[in-house]
Amino acid sequence: MKRGKGMKFVGDSRVSAEHISRIPKDYSEYPGRTEAFWPNFLLKEWLAGSVFLVGFLCLTLAHPSPLEGVADPTTPGYIPLPDWYFLFLYELLKYTFAGGDYVIMGVIVLPGLAFGALFLAPFLDNGPGRRPHQRPVAVGMMLLALSAVIWLTYESASHVNWAERAEANKPIPPGATVDIDESDPGYDVYKQSCMACHGEDLSGSAAAPPLIGSGHTAEELADIAVNGIGSMPADQFKGTDEELEQLVNFILSLDEEE
Structure with a gap:
């Protein structure tokens, strides 16, 4: 028997004498279970992300965010x-x-x-x-x-009610002016109940939409004044039925000037 045969020498007793390979096994040893990160996996991730991004951008263009006032x-x-x-x-x-x-x-x-x-x-x-x-x-x-x-x-x-909420808080259209008859009895009712939010010339403010050319009928205006709409709470109007009628007629009598 030769001297030293079957013996292993290490420089430090804490280091294992058995050599363990740090090189990963070839992917061919795991068929169907794994794949190379580059370019296979990364290409799939990029394609999936691109499809999602394009779809998301198309959605934002087709349905913009419903911004309020x-x-x-x-x-x-x-x-x-x-x-x-x-x-x-x-x-x-x-x-x-x-x-x-x-x-x-x-x-x-x-x-x-x-x-x-x-x-x-x-x-x-x-x-x-x-x-x-x-x-x-x-x-x-x-x-x-x-x-x-x-x-x-x-x-x-x-x-x-998202549609009603957006309608009630839509931005105020610029350039709307009216001729206001301050002798109209409905104007006094308007000053007491509506002017604080809708403004002196009914052109609206950040708190409420304009009343000029609102497109509402007399019945709708009366119902809104009593029951509210959107961000406008109910019971804003505290007057009598006669004063409510005067308010509605005053609003409908306004002529919008371009």
Whole structure:
């Protein structure tokens, strides 16, 4: 037997004598299970992102965002709404256990628990499987969160008349002028009930749309004055039926000058 045969020498006893290759195996050893990041996987990701981006841009061009009027903190009765992606949190505050005296639950506690659970989901279910049935905890928590967000968003949006809200808060058309007969008895009623929001010349303001050429009939104007519309609350008009008729006739008698 030769000297040293079968013996292995290392410079440090903490270093393993067995050599482990750090070169990954060839992709051909995993048929159908993996692929090269460049260019195969990256090209697929780029194509998917491009299709989504083009579709999103086409949607924004076909259906622009329904913007309202200029923000005015003095607008009476205006109910602000968050953007659509926060409507589920807005709806949550309508429930007894998350609003009123328990608003801290709806603002901090419940959202914190929900997002914290999603953050911990990968650590609570860290099995090696990638199929949904192999990850019951993580998949179940994600489906529960997704269902809650969709339902709360739907419930919140279904109670808002978006067309009426946009109409009531549309920007004021420039250049509209009228000849106002201050001796008209309806003008005195207008000053008491409507001038604060609709302006001295009925051209509107940031708080309310113009009354010049509104296109409403006498019955519609009377109903709006009593029951409100959009951001305009009900019972703004406090006069009698006779004064209401005078107000409606005054508004309809105005002539718009180009």
